[in-house]
Amino acid sequence: MRLETHSRALGHIPTPPEMVAFMTRLAAPPPNTPCRVLEPACADARFLQAFQQAYGAQHRLVGVELNPDALSPLSVYGEGGKVGEFILADFLLWDTPERFDIILGNPPYGIIGDASHYPIHLLQARKAEYKQRTTTWKGKYNLYGAFIEKAVRLLKPNGKLVFIVPTTWLILDDFSRLRQFLAERGRVEVFYVGRVFPKVNVSAVVLRFTQGECGLALYDLSDGKWQQVSAGLRLCPSVEKPAYRGELIRFETAEWLAFERSGAPLGKLFHIHFAARSTEFRNSGLVRATPQAGDVPVLTGRNLAAGRIDYANCYSGWWMRREDGVKLRRFYGEPHLVVGHTKGARLVCAVDWRCYPWREEYHLIPRVGVQVDWGALERYLNGERVQAYLQALYRDFTQHLTKTMLKRVPVANPHAALP
Ligand SMILES: C[S@@+](CC[C@H](N)C(=O)[O-])C[C@H]1O[C@@H](n2cnc3c(N)ncnc32)[C@H](O)[C@@H]1O
Numbered sequence: 088m089r090l091e092t093h094s095r096a097l098g099h100i101p102t103p104p105e106m107v108a109f110m111t112r113l114a115a116p117p118p119n120t121p122c123r124v125l126e127p128a129c130a131d132a133r134f135l136q137a138f139q140q141a142y143g144a145q146h147r148l149v150g151v152e153l154n155p156d157a158l159s160p161l162s163v164y165g166e167g168g169k170v171g172e173f174i175l176a177d178f179l180l181w182d183t184p185e186r187f188d189i190i191l192g193n194p195p196y197g198i199i200g201d202a203s204h205y206p207i208h209l210l211q212a213r214k215a216e217y218k219q220r221t222t223t224w225k226g227k228y229n230l231y232g233a234f235i236e237k238a239v240r241l242l243k244p245n246g247k248l249v250f251i252v253p254t255t256w257l258i259l260d261d262f263s264r265l266r267q268f269l270a271e272r273g274r275v276e277v278f279y280v281g282r283v284f285p286k287v288n289v290s291a292v293v294l295r296f297t298q299g300e301c302g303l304a305l306y307d308l309s310d311g312k313w314q315q316v317s318a319g320l321r322l323c324p325s326v327e328k329p330a331y332r333g334e335l336i337r338f339e340t341a342e343w344l345a346f347e348r349s350g351a352p353l354g355k356l357f358h359i360h361f362a363a364r365s366t367e368f369r370n371s372g373l374v375r376a377t378p379q380a381g382d383v384p385v386l387t388g389r390n391l392a393a394g395r396i397d398y399a400n401c402y403s404g405w406w407m408r409r410e411d412g413v414k415l416r417r418f419y420g421e422p423h424l425v426v427g428h429t430k431g432a433r434l435v436c437a438v439d440w441r442c443y444p445w446r447e448e449y450h451l452i453p454r455v456g457v458q459v460d461w462g463a464l465e466r467y468l469n470g471e472r473v474q475a476y477l478q479a480l481y482r483d484f485t486q487h488l489t490k491t492m493l494k495r496v497p498v499a500n501p502h503a504a505l506p
Pocket residue numbers: 094097098099100101102127128129130131132133151152153154157176177178179192193194195196
């Protein structure tokens with residue numbers, strides 16, 4: 088396998104030098120104290136080199152890397168001589184009695200799975216062992232979550248971790264254990280920097296975690312603001328919580344929290360389901376590529392617009408009898424609200440009065456006793472205030488609207504009422 092392919096399959100995304108410099112400033116050691124410093128998944132050890140340049144040669148530097156091809160001779164010998172000790176090992180399976188004052192770097196990102204769907208397929212054989220060793224592992228866990236946990240476990244009592252990672256852990260349910268794990272052990276500072284990796288579609292934050300302290304601070308350093316942060320500058324957080332218990336990390340303001348409390352959460356009023364999966368349709372024996380008399384198209388996201396459903400065009404490539412929809416999901420048989428699994432934090436919905444089968448999207452069914460004014464609900468959810476609320480709190484933290492976001496959207500009377 089070519090090195091380039093190999094390193095992509097191990098989640099290699101090099102960190103831009105300006106970002107390395109910014110994070111190295113966030114990882115400043117206490118004055119006149121030699122520290123043990125670790126860079127996990129170090130590749131060319133750019134963080135260790137920057138650390139040595141910024142803070143001198145009195146620190147013990149250690150790099151761990153799995154891919155021998157990624158470790159360059161430069162990483163062993165920097166401009167000022169030998170930079171540190173390099174260990175060829177799988178960081179997640181690496182056993183060491185040593186604990187560190189400072190851990191910094193850029194761990195690999197990606198969900199481990201087969202090559203057809205997931206980029207991190209080289210590590211598939213180790214997945215079971217990772218899972219067993221990682222208490223925060225949940226759902227389709229991302230490798231970077233496991234790296235955060237392992238790094239925290241290697242910190243000294245007042246040690247500091249500085250990692251650049253994707254934004255998804257701030258709000259996705261798969262990371263609820265990780266957020267709680269961090270909240271129980273130290274102070275969580277999150278510097279939102281947005282898209283900083285050239286040509287890579289990842290929105291990022293820098294996490295600074297300090298073992299043994301407490302609370303949460305969220306800083307907005309998007310649009311390149313992080314490049315203007317100089318050493319010693321005191322930053323003003325957008326969100327500050329003296330006590331943090333692992334809840335979602337969002338750009339909350341008094342105004343938007345008041346809006347959120349102004350109605351009942353959508354998730355309390357409705358059951359939120361996802362459509363039947365492609366494989367279920369395929370295996371059902373109910374769909375065909377050429378329509379027979381009376382068939383309807385199986386609908387997808389392309390059939391959905393704000394307040395409107397296109398019942399005519401078949402984008403899924405499948406046709407079936409409308410009455411057979413209930414064999415896949417009972418809720419296809421009753422009029423209900425369809426909400427798009429849209430790109431970004433944007434809500435697009437329409438009521439499906441004709442009860443067609445859907446291959447995608449969220450489907451909202453009122454809980455027992457909930458009275459719904461469908462037209463009003465549809466207009467409200469597609470309206471500007473809801474879009475502004477979603478944008479303000481969640482920015483581009485995930486690629487799509489998530490169930491977690493949807494569940495919290497407030498709905499006040501007369502759109503729907505609790506029993
Ligand atoms: C996102 S890159 C970061 C490289 C470098 N630290 C930087 O910031 O430019 C991640 C690195 O993690 C390495 N890697 C992937 N899985 C690993 C593992 N389980 N243990 C150690 N290194 C790993 C990859 O080979 C790759 O070099």
